[in-house]
Amino acid sequence: QKEVEQNSGPLSVPEGAIASLNCTYSDRGSQSFFWYRQYSGKSPELIMFIYSNGDKEDGRFTAQLNKASQYVSLLIRDSQPSDSATYLCAVTLESKSTFGDGTTLTVKP
Amino acid sequence: SAVISQKPSRDICQRGTSLTIQCQVDSQVTMMFWYRQQPGQSLTLIATANQGSEATYESGFVIDKFPISRPNLTFSTLTVSNMSPEDSSIYLCSAYGTGELFFGEGSRLTVL
Numbered sequence: 001q002k003e004v005e006q007n008s009g010p011l012s013v014p015e016g017a018i019a020s021l022n023c024t025y026s027d028r029g030s031q032s033f034f035w036y037r038q039y040s041g042k043s044p045e046l047i048m049f050i051y052s053n054g055d056k057e058d059g060r061f062t063a064q065l066n067k068a069s070q071y072v073s074l075l076i077r078d079s080q081p082s083d084s085a086t087y088l089c090a091v092t093l094e095s096k097s098t099f100g101d102g103t104t105l106t107v108k109p
Numbered sequence: 110s111a112v113i114s115q116k117p118s119r120d121i122c123q124r125g126t127s128l129t130i131q132c133q134v135d136s137q138v139t140m141m142f143w144y145r146q147q148p149g150q151s152l153t154l155i156a157t158a159n160q161g162s163e164a165t166y167e168s169g170f171v172i173d174k175f176p177i178s179r180p181n182l183t184f185s186t187l188t189v190s191n192m193s194p195e196d197s198s199i200y201l202c203s204a205y206g207t208g209e210l211f212f213g214e215g216s217r218l219t220v221l
Binding site (some may be wrong): 032034038042043044045046049051088090092093096097098099100101 | 139140141151152153157175199201205208209210211214215
């Protein structure tokens with residue numbers, strides 16, 4: 001079992017729809033959880049981080065964390081073509097981050 | 110947030126040679142890391158660069174192949190030694206600060 005697993009994708013949604021990205025992790029001691037966006041040929045950029053159970057909203061993005069289920073998700077509302085990228089889930093324990101394989105999202109105009 | 114500068118941004122190297130990648134952070138950070146991202150894949154942690162002591166390597170990575178230096182809290186280098194085509198990858202420097210992991214722009218290495 002991989003330490004961090006993401007829905008394999010690719011995921012395609014129409015412009016204006018909600019995109020849902022999911023991630024599960026195996027280490028119950030994981031402390032913090034991050035979502036990065038990576039455009040082709042670029043380095044990852046941080047979108048959201050979450051530490052506590054529940055939801056965290058930032059603009060069109062909502063991160064959801066359920067530590068009991070070892071599950072973290074990212075919702076993108078009103079998806080735009082510029083959101084088309086690979087989204088990486090990262091799980092951190094004692095400052096060391098483990099990344100999932102990523103989910104590629106395409107938002108079609 | 111931290112700004113991380115890496116150089117070179119890309120290079121083409123011959124098999125058997127070595128290349129050193131430099132990473133400069135604009136502020137002092139406690140933790141610095143080196144990741145590798147092979148084509149079409151996610152990020153894999155190579156090692157934690159420890160200031161003033163030997164780096165801590167992850168399983169599958171060894172010091173002889175990937176020597177790392179970190180002389181102070183803002184600078185680190187990664188050397189890819191005796192390169193083979195399998196080392197063609199993007200190498201990313203990262204720094205952990207204020208609860209977030211920041212990345213440099215990466216160094217794209219092609220080994221012929």
